[in-house]
């Protein structure tokens with residue numbers, strides 16, 4: 693196998709965005725873009741697993757995700773041409789009244805790393821906005837983040853708004869004060885405690 697694949701994966705894992713981008717550009721001259729995509733996705737999967745295991749922390753994940761994104765910029769036009777775009781879409785946002793977005797951004801990065809199309813609605817997002825974005829993007833999954841005990845109840849209102857609207861997306865919830873028990877109580881389709889588990893959960897939900 694071309695040793696540049698391992699160099700690319702290592703550059704992503706170490707967050708070396710310029711070298712990752714340069715190696716990807718070189719690989720694109722002779723290699724299949726799907727193999728290049730798989731190399732960076734598997735590097736991000738390693739990062740997710742090490743983050744989950746507590747071996748690395750938020751800054752390392754952020755720099756790895758930045759390196760991954762810089763490769764995706766080069767790769768995306770080629771992938772679109774060859775029909776290798778993501779098959780599944782996740783709409784994500786922090787619920788109404790809540791401005792915390794660091795954890796939500798990490799979840800979005802892990803999802804992109806797992807080859808999902810991610811529509812990030814940002815923070816302070818109303819139920820109506822979640823429903824219309826899910827409808828407009830034909831989303832498979834809607835991921836809600838809340839960091840405040842006072843904003844957790846809006847997750848329940850969002851689940852209700854979806855059930856009333858008839859939009860069929862699965863709804864998953866997360867954030868420091870949220871638990872599996874709370875997710876069950878409001879009728880969400882899933883809960884995950886961290887960004888790597890959120891990507892695993894989404895993969896299971898669309899499998």
Ligand code: B1M
Pocket residue numbers: 750789790791792793794795796798799835836837838839840841842864865866867868869883884885886887888890
């Ligand atoms: Co705020 N804040 N904050 N804050 N803040 C907390 C959450 C708090 C616990 C601090 C404390 O008192 N000890 C407390 C909440 C108490 C409670 O409700 N029980 C609190 C408070 C009270 C407030 C204000 C009300 C303070 C005030 O103004 N009086 C205010 C509220 C503003 C608002 O939102 N309306 C406020 C404001 C802020 C800042 C703006 C200053 C800033 C946010 C900046 C930003 O996000 N851009 C901030 C911060 C930074 C924090 C702490 C210190 C750190 C949060 C964080 O980013 N953690 C936090 C205390 C703490 O947690 N130690 C605190 C790192 C991040 C990677 O973890 O977000 O948990 P986390 O995400 C994890 C998982 O939870 C999970 O995956 C992520 C990665 O593994 N996850 C998901 C998250 N979302 C998910 C969605 C999913 C799945 C998994 O979808 C399925």
